[in-house]
Amino acid sequence: MELLDQERTIAAIATAPGTGGIGIVRISGPKAVGIADAVFRTPSGKKLADAHTHTIHYGHVVDPAVQETIDQVLVMLMRAPHTYTGIDTVEIQCHGGPFVEQRILETVVSAGASPADRGEFSKQAFLNGKMDLSQAEAVMDLITSSSEMSRRASIEQLAGNLAKEIEYQCSLLLDLTTLIEANIDYPEYDIEEVTYDRLLDDISSVLVRLEDLYRTSDSGIRIHQGVRTVILGRPNVGKSSLMNRILGRERAIVTEIAGTTRDVIEENVDLDGVPLRLIDTAGIRQTADTVEKIGVDLARKAAESADLVLWLLDASALDDMEPVEDPSEMLDFLKEKQYIILINKNDLTEDRTRPPFLPEDAPVIWVSARTGDGIRALSEKIRAMFFSGAVQADSQPLITNVRQKDALRRALEALTSAKEAVTEGMPEDIIMIDLTNAYDALGEISGKTLKSDVIDEIFKRFCLGK
Numbered sequence: 001m002e003l004l005d006q007e008r009t010i011a012a013i014a015t016a017p018g019t020g021g022i023g024i025v026r027i028s029g030p031k032a033v034g035i036a037d038a039v040f041r042t043p044s045g046k047k048l049a050d051a052h053t054h055t056i057h058y059g060h061v062v063d064p065a066v067q068e069t070i071d072q073v074l075v076m077l078m079r080a081p082h083t084y085t086g087i088d089t090v091e092i093q094c095h096g097g098p099f100v101e102q103r104i105l106e107t108v109v110s111a112g113a114s115p116a117d118r119g120e121f122s123k124q125a126f127l128n129g130k131m132d133l134s135q136a137e138a139v140m141d142l143i144t145s146s147s148e149m150s151r152r153a154s155i156e157q158l159a160g161n162l163a164k165e166i167e168y169q170c171s172l173l174l175d176l177t178t179l180i181e182a183n184i185d186y187p188e189y190d191i192e193e194v195t196y197d198r199l200l201d202d203i204s205s206v207l208v209r210l211e212d213l214y215r216t217s218d219s220g221i222r223i224h225q226g227v228r229t230v231i232l233g234r235p236n237v238g239k240s241s242l243m244n245r246i247l248g249r250e251r252a253i254v255t256e257i258a259g260t261t262r263d264v265i266e267e268n269v270d271l272d273g274v275p276l277r278l279i280d281t282a283g284i285r286q287t288a289d290t291v292e293k294i295g296v297d298l299a300r301k302a303a304e305s306a307d308l309v310l311w312l313l314d315a316s317a318l319d320d321m322e323p324v325e326d327p328s329e330m331l332d333f334l335k336e337k338q339y340i341i342l343i344n345k346n347d348l349t350e351d352r353t354r355p356p357f358l359p360e361d362a363p364v365i366w367v368s369a370r371t372g373d374g375i376r377a378l379s380e381k382i383r384a385m386f387f388s389g390a391v392q393a394d395s396q397p398l399i400t401n402v403r404q405k406d407a408l409r410r411a412l413e414a415l416t417s418a419k420e421a422v423t424e425g426m427p428e429d430i431i432m433i434d435l436t437n438a439y440d441a442l443g444e445i446s447g448k449t450l451k452s453d454v455i456d457e458i459f460k461r462f463c464l465g466k
Contacts, residue, residue, distance in 0.1 A: 013114035014465035020096030036090040038111040053079035075437040086128030119462025133447025147270040151313035220398035226277035233312035238344040241369035243280040272379035407444040414438035
């Protein structure tokens with residue numbers, strides 16, 4: 001892995017773009033304190049170099065080139081190793097205007113700092129051993145979290161839930177390969193003998209734990225990305241009204257004119273703690289309107305790639321499905337999907353008779369997009385379908401992205417191959433190849449065995465200033 005440039009001191013605006021009460025310019029590196037002292041003036045004239053770590057100081061940022069005061073600030077001093085990056089860090093808390101922040105950053109760069117790359121502060125933390133790669137990814141997951149479930153899972157991963165599990169399983173594999181290698185290279189010495197029964201027990205133990213972890217991967221990914229949920233139904237059954245009700249705001253246009261929605265509308269939403277990627281679509285019907293037909297085609301494509309389909313029916317028009325919508329055709333499609341049938345506008349009728357064309361085992365919920373009735377039942381049903389039992393974000397490690405899942409899959413394949421080799425009585429050196437491959441794949445989750453260019457690409461996806 002490429003070593004961190006220990007001489008590079010970086011700086012960036014750490015707060016989001018736009019106007020706010022406070023802006024932060026972060027400096028990290030071996031020269032961070034000296035650079036800050038070059039632009040910061042306290043009323044007493046005291047230098048940061050003489051101050052204790054983890055202290056806050058009042059003063060002004062001054063452009064030393066022209067001795068002009070730029071802003072009145074608070075400066076936080078944090079010395080290595082007890083910092084986010086593991087290196088000396090200074091944070092300048094200024095007034096949160098884009099021009100002020102940029103001017104301070106330019107002054108800091110003129111004093112000797114280098115503009116930080118995207119994610120470079122977190123990369124410093126990773127390379128300095130302050131966190132593993134799964135924890136670094138949790139930082140961005142936390143920043144971009146859009147649900148309570150996602151926030152909790154990110155906090156737990158940042159605390160090291162997944163890192164500790166991966167490290168433990170890697171240590172078991174490393175101990176096993178080390179013992180095998182010692183038996184092969186030094187048979188004449190009194191070293192603990194590795195029997196095939198021992199190999200089978202140890203490999204099986206790791207396999208069971210990793211298989212448990214892999215089973216939660218889809219749920220873990222959905223926690224952060226949201227359950228991709230597509231609302232389908234004929235025109236004017238209330239799809240856009242339902243989306244607006246779940247979002248809690250007017251996002252989709254609602255009119256009495258059939259075919260108002262022409263495009264696919266997507267929004268992330270926290271539905272009673274359940275993360276959804278909610279997608280409103282054009283009404284499904286035969287139409288000669290070219291634009292509406294494109295919208296119908298997009299709706300079908302969105303449904304094909306959905307994790308969950310919500311088929312919306314109109315409670316006041318259940319006896320009038322044909323020829324606008326063919327229930328049998330929709331039900332044939334839903335057989336291959338996770339789905340819930342929502343019967344909307346239940347506030348317009350007291351009849352709760354289950355439509356005879358629906359299968360007995362089809363999940364049905366009566367709702368009202370106008371009043372919100374049934375929405376809580378919907379969230380509970382989705383939670384049971386996608387997150388029940390298998391995932392407790394606050395109590396167990398989770399695989400949270402496709403990169404981690406792929407690495408875990410390859411580790412499982414290698415361990416399965418090793419187990420088969422043991423069962424068939426293959427030589428120990430052949431078994432060790434599979435165990436080494438499993439260790440390397442598992443180490444990619446923590447970043448321990450990942451190539452430096454891949455690590456660089458991962459951190460480039462981070463925010464500037466984080």
